[in-house]
Amino acid sequence: MQNPNSYKRIVIKVGSAVLAKPNGSLNHAILSAISEDIAWLIKKNHEVLVVSSGAIALGRKRIKLSNAPTLSESQAMAAHGQIELMSAWKKNLNKFSIPIGQLLLTPRDTELKISSDNAKQTISKLLEVGCLPIINENDSTATDEIKFGDNDLLAAKVAKLVKADLLIMLSRIDGLHASEEDVKKNKHGSLIKEVKKITPKIKKMAGKASDMGKGGMISKIEAAEICLKNKCAMVITSGSNKKPIRGLSTRAKSTWFIK
Numbered sequence: 599m600q601n602p603n604s605y606k607r608i609v610i611k612v613g614s615a616v617l618a619k620p621n622g623s624l625n626h627a628i629l630s631a632i633s634e635d636i637a638w639l640i641k642k643n644h645e646v647l648v649v650s651s652g653a654i655a656l657g658r659k660r661i662k663l664s665n666a667p668t669l670s671e672s673q674a675m676a677a678h679g680q681i682e683l684m685s686a687w688k689k690n691l692n693k694f695s696i697p698i699g700q701l702l703l704t705p706r707d708t709e710l711k712i713s714s715d716n717a718k719q720t721i722s723k724l725l726e727v728g729c730l731p732i733i734n735e736n737d738s739t740a741t742d743e744i745k746f747g748d749n750d751l752l753a754a755k756v757a758k759l760v761k762a763d764l765l766i767m768l769s770r771i772d773g774l775h776a777s778e779e780d781v782k783k784n785k786h787g788s789l790i791k792e793v794k795k796i797t798p799k800i801k802k803m804a805g806k807a808s809d810m811g812k813g814g815m816i817s818k819i820e821a822a823e824i825c826l827k828n829k830c831a832m833v834i835t836s837g838s839n840k841k842p843i844r845g846l847s848t849r850a851k852s853t854w855f856i857k
């Protein structure tokens with residue numbers, strides 16, 4: 599079903615480029631709209647988890663470092679920016695009386711039995727007591743993430759870990775287009791509405807990773823592959839829509855990955 603209302607446990611991934619402006623300041627209007635939609639889901643008894651990027655992007659503003667930061671500079675920005683990020687989430691979700699809990703995970707934490715069991719236990723308890731789990735990668739130790747990674751994969755692994763039935767990717771673009779060229783030319787007609795299987799053709803549509811060598815559509819397709827294998831649907835839509843999540847129930851532009 600192409601409607602978030604049909605799913606019980608929902609992971610929402612919010613990308614850095616959605617939350618932060620290019621100068622490193624927070625996009626208040628977007629975070630506020632996303633928070634309002636999260637409150638709407640929770641009120642309708644959905645179980646919601648957030649995977650939020652943005653630590654490095656927000657850390658950039660206050661810590662003046664080089665334009666092409668080294669690994670340790672990125673780690674310092676993430677360490678600082680994570681606090682900015684969580685303060686912003688806290689402020690916005692407070693308006694709806696939604697308490698939050700923070701989890702910082704590494705890819706290994708989602709794979710090793712002992713740490714993944716602990717993460718699962720923490721998340722279950724947070725959900726049980728009505729506290730919204732907000733997850734990011736632990737950028738101080740997960741160096742691969744800073745070098746090539748992004749949170750798309752983390753979000754898919756979290757969805758698998760908690761047996762979510764839907765992963766919503768709030769991205770800069772509204773979904774998968776027939777080619778990267780079409781995205782550049784703003785050819786909205788080429789938006790693919792539904793994907794049932796990740797084929798080489800779909801991967802080709804996604805193109806390569808984005809300029810910074812991380813993320814981009816291809817990592818979302820890899821995330822979709824993990825989701826589909828684990829009976830979880832996934833949808834990509836623009837995080838800057840007025841009602842980024844509610845809009846999905848009234849057919850906002852998006853690409854659904856459903857078996």
Ligand code: GLU
Binds near residue numbers: 613
């Ligand atoms: N953990 C990174 C951050 O919060 C995520 C990078 C990304 O997904 O863009 O900045």
